[in-house]
Amino acid sequence: xxxxxxxRSRQTRPSGSAETLAQGLGWFSLAxxxxxxxxxxxxxxWLGMEGNERLIRAYGAREIxxxxxxxxQRDPTPWIWGRVAGxxxxxxxxxxxxxxxxxHHDRVAVAFGAVAGVTVLxxxxxxxxxxxxxxxxxxxxxxxxxxxxxxxxQMRGAARDFEVPRDMRIPxxxxxxxxxxRPGRPQPSM
Amino acid sequence: xxxxxxxxxxxxxxESVPDPQIEDxxxxxxxxxxCAICGSDLHLYDHFMPGMQKGDIMGHETxxxxxxxxSSIKNLKVGDRVVIPFTIICGECEQCRxxxxxxxxxxxxxxxxxxxxFGHTTAGLFGYTHLTxxxxxxxxxxxxxxxxxxxxxxxxKGIPDEKLLFLSDIFPTGWQAAVQCDIEPTDTVAIxxxxxxxxxxxxxxxxxxxxxxxxxxxxxxRLSMAQAGxxxxxxxxxxxxxxxxxxLTKGKGPEKCIDAVGLEAxxxxxxxxxxxDRAKQAVMxxxxxxHVLREMMYVCRPAGxxxxxxxxxxxxxxxxxxxxxxxxxxxxxxxxxxxxWTDDLLRRIEEGxxxxxxxxxxxxxxxxGPEMYKxxxxxxxxxxxxxxxxx
Numbered sequence: 001x002x003x004x005x006x007x008r009s010r011q012t013r014p015s016g017s018a019e020t021l022a023q024g025l026g027w028f029s030l031a032x033x034x035x036x037x038x039x040x041x042x043x044x045x046w047l048g049m050e051g052n053e054r055l056i057r058a059y060g061a062r063e064i065x066x067x068x069x070x071x072x073q074r075d076p077t078p079w080i081w082g083r084v085a086g087x088x089x090x091x092x093x094x095x096x097x098x099x100x101x102x103x104h105h106d107r108v109a110v111a112f113g114a115v116a117g118v119t120v121l122x123x124x125x126x127x128x129x130x131x132x133x134x135x136x137x138x139x140x141x142x143x144x145x146x147x148x149x150x151x152x153x154q155m156r157g158a159a160r161d162f163e164v165p166r167d168m169r170i171p172x173x174x175x176x177x178x179x180x181x182r183p184g185r186p187q188p189s190m
Numbered sequence: 191x192x193x194x195x196x197x198x199x200x201x202x203x204x205e206s207v208p209d210p211q212i213e214d215x216x217x218x219x220x221x222x223x224x225c226a227i228c229g230s231d232l233h234l235y236d237h238f239m240p241g242m243q244k245g246d247i248m249g250h251e252t253x254x255x256x257x258x259x260x261s262s263i264k265n266l267k268v269g270d271r272v273v274i275p276f277t278i279i280c281g282e283c284e285q286c287r288x289x290x291x292x293x294x295x296x297x298x299x300x301x302x303x304x305x306x307x308f309g310h311t312t313a314g315l316f317g318y319t320h321l322t323x324x325x326x327x328x329x330x331x332x333x334x335x336x337x338x339x340x341x342x343x344x345x346x347k348g349i350p351d352e353k354l355l356f357l358s359d360i361f362p363t364g365w366q367a368a369v370q371c372d373i374e375p376t377d378t379v380a381i382x383x384x385x386x387x388x389x390x391x392x393x394x395x396x397x398x399x400x401x402x403x404x405x406x407x408x409x410x411x412r413l414s415m416a417q418a419g420x421x422x423x424x425x426x427x428x429x430x431x432x433x434x435x436x437x438l439t440k441g442k443g444p445e446k447c448i449d450a451v452g453l454e455a456x457x458x459x460x461x462x463x464x465x466x467d468r469a470k471q472a473v474m475x476x477x478x479x480x481h482v483l484r485e486m487m488y489v490c491r492p493a494g495x496x497x498x499x500x501x502x503x504x505x506x507x508x509x510x511x512x513x514x515x516x517x518x519x520x521x522x523x524x525x526x527x528x529x530x531w532t533d534d535l536l537r538r539i540e541e542g543x544x545x546x547x548x549x550x551x552x553x554x555x556x557x558x559g560p561e562m563y564k565x566x567x568x569x570x571x572x573x574x575x576x577x578x579x580x581x
Contacts, residue, residue: 030473072457072468140551140572142415147393147548152420157375157399158543162534165289170372170520174493 018128022076025083025125028118029067036060047111048104049097059093062086077129084126087119192580193330194559196246199237202560207247210326210334215262218338220272224351225328226251227559227576228276228359229385230452230501232567234318238453238477239503241303241319250276250316251358252328253351263339273343274328274335275528276359278314281340292525297337298323307504312525329559331580343532346540352547353539355577356390361535361546363526364390364450367499368398370522371446378402378439380489381421382482383450384412386549386575387499391448392419393544400446404438406431408456411572415549427458435489443491452500453478463508470507477504484510492517499526549575556580 036043037060040053049056066086069079094112097103148155193207210219228251233239253273256266266272279286283295297314298304304311304321314336317327325336335341345354364387371379379395381388384407395403396419405416408427416423424434435444457468463481470476486496487510496519514521538544551574554562562576 068465068469071472072465073459074457137570138572140411140414142411142551142572142574143418145415145548146418146420147389147545148396148419149542149545152396152418155543156396156420159394159397159538160399162369162398164369164372165530168370168372168522170495174518174520176374176376 018125018132019076021121021125022070022080022129025080025118025122026067026070026076029063029070029083033060033063033065033067036063046104047097047108048102049100049108050102052093055093059086059090075129077126080122080126080129083122084119087115087122090115091119191331192556193247193326194249194556194578196234196242196248197244200235200564202235202248202563204557204559207330210332212258212260213334214336215260216337216339217260218256218263218266218335218342219258220252220254220274220333220335221257222252222254222328222331222333222580224253224355225249225330225578225580226355226358226360227329227562227566227578229387231317231563233453233501233503235563235567236454238471239319240477241321241324243320243324246317246320246324247326247330248317249327249329250318251355251360252316252333253345253355253358254333257332259338265339266342266344271345271347273345273354273357273532274316274333275341275343275357275362275532276316276318277341277525277528278316278323278325278336279340279529280337286340289527289530291527291529297341300324315525329556329578329580331556340529343529343536345536349540350547352550352553352577353545354536356386356546356549357528357532357535357539359526359528360386360549360575361390362528362531363387363499364392365394365531365535366524366526367391367448367450367497368394368400369531370497371395371448371495373398373400373446375399376401377446378404378444379446379448380404380406380435380444380486381448381450382406382486383452383500384409384416384421384423385450388412388448388450389415389419389549389574390546391450391499392416392421395446395448396420397538397543402438404435404444409569411551411569412574415574418548426456427460431485432489439491443489443494445491445494447486447490447494447496449482449486449496449498449500451482453480453502455479455481467507476507478502478506480506480509484508487511487513487517487519490517490519492519494519496521498523501525550577552576554578 036056040056044050044053066082070076097108191209195205256270277292278297279291279294280296285293292313294313298311301311314323316325377400379400381391384405392403403421405421406424408425413423457464467479556578565573566576
């Protein structure tokens with residue numbers, strides 16, 4: 001039977017609405033990232049931020065990396081916090097653009113508002129995930145569960161009476177090499 | 191009756207459904223005494239396997255007692271104790287006569303669908319995708335067994351269910367994985383995945399005489415169970431699998447490699463290919479995550495054998511076929527031809543050579559099934575193998 005040898009803490013997959021929200025934010029990251037990466041020129045033109053295309057593409061790559069992290073990792077918490085940091089960067093960039101006399105202030109304000117809204121969601125999600133206590137993980141010792149009547153080293157080859165069916169045998173040429181008994185060309189063992 | 195039904199991703203429910211009826215003269219109905227959750231059920235739970243429909247009854251590791259037989263069944267009678275193999279077989283087609291039961295030509299009632307997906311049909315399976323017939327499964331109080339005159343393993347009374355149940359799938363699957371390697375006494379057999387099938391493969395490789403058996407996983411409970419079965423273990427989260435395997439084989443690589451993981455390989459930043467696979471899977475650019483196959487093809491000794499009992503469903507990217515071809519590797523795959531091995535394995539159980547019940551970590555009622563799916567998937571509470579008792 002299993003023995004509970006000791007307990008230790010290991011994060012298990014979060015569950016419930018926080019994880020659902022995190023998944024949604026992950027997909028949002030991927031979509032926004034793709035839009036920024038492939039539509040940087042149009043986006044810059046719409047915002048009146050021409051000349052910042054490279055920066056927008058870099059932000060797009062960041063969004064995609066974060067989205068992949070959220071969707072693929074067992075614990076998305078650090079990646080959601082990564083989104084919060086990214087939001088701060090976006091808000092700072094848009095804030096600068098609001099002070100730039102060449103940008104379309106009304107459109108930049110819309111973008112700023114949208115990012116601020118998503119930032120609230122990110123913070124709520126990150127807080128909820130962080131607040132979930134990692135469940136302590138008990139370790140179960142199964143070192144007495146061999147399923148064999150004697151120690152493994154004594155059971156090695158106990159089923160050698162079994163004849164491998166012809167369709168599952170390896171070709172003789174691939175069997176372990178043995179030195180030929182008499183001089184001549186080396187032959188694979190048969 | 192009560193049954194565990196699939197309703198979508200991570201949504202298994204214990205619900206009341208109509209009792210199964212005899213639909214064909216070759217049918218039998220069994221009252222289920224024990225059934226189990228299999229690792230390949232998790233592919234359905236996580237919805238990585240296409241072709242599921244809401245309300246499908248899960249389960250393909252089942253045993254019980256015959257309670258009704260169709261008019262043409264002559265070799266089973268009410269009261270017989272049977273283990274039901276997960277592959278439904280006719281016993282008469284060319285493939286069945288060859289012993290290739292998992293590719294039976296007749297039992298998949300959605301053969302056209304399977305042929306479109308795979309080129310040709312494979313056998314019908316219990317409680318699995320509609321690509322394999324969509325037959326109701328055995329995580330239920332009763333099970334209708336089609337082609338029951340062929341699709342059963344008669345077992346004696348007096349041996350506990352726990353020792354016999356795994357003849358339905360994981361024991362013959364681990365056994366076939368090792369048999370396909372055609373093990374020599376000088377062989378090192380490396381086994382990726384120390385879940386239930388991996389555990390059976392470890393013991394099978396040992397019994398068939400491998401010089402060294404190496405198990406690769408990261409779950410501490412699975413590693414301790416693998417060691418108990420005589421394996422040297424590699425924790426892939428703590429050490430490099432390739433380096434360690436080469437070290438354990440004097441730089442030559444293992445002669446025989448077994449993939450007991452399949453399409454849901456772990457995802458870890460330490461292995462960037464797994465992250466890429468997961469991202470592609472999320473946007474449906476790839477169906478499976480073949481990290482283990484890549485690693486096996488790379489590390490296997492030239493002229494070695496790869497054996498793949500792990501389930502794959504569709505399309506795989508970035509397979510190092512150059513390594514495979516240039517090293518002259520042999521690959522053997524396939525769902526298990528369960529009935530090909532069960533007479534021999536039943537004898538080994540009866541003789542006490544092995545007791546497959548070692549792998550059971552949880553035994554619960556059917557109602558707790560949905561919760562156990564999650565526990566098993568997340569490897570919580572030391573969960574390696576769950577047995578359900580419906581009646």
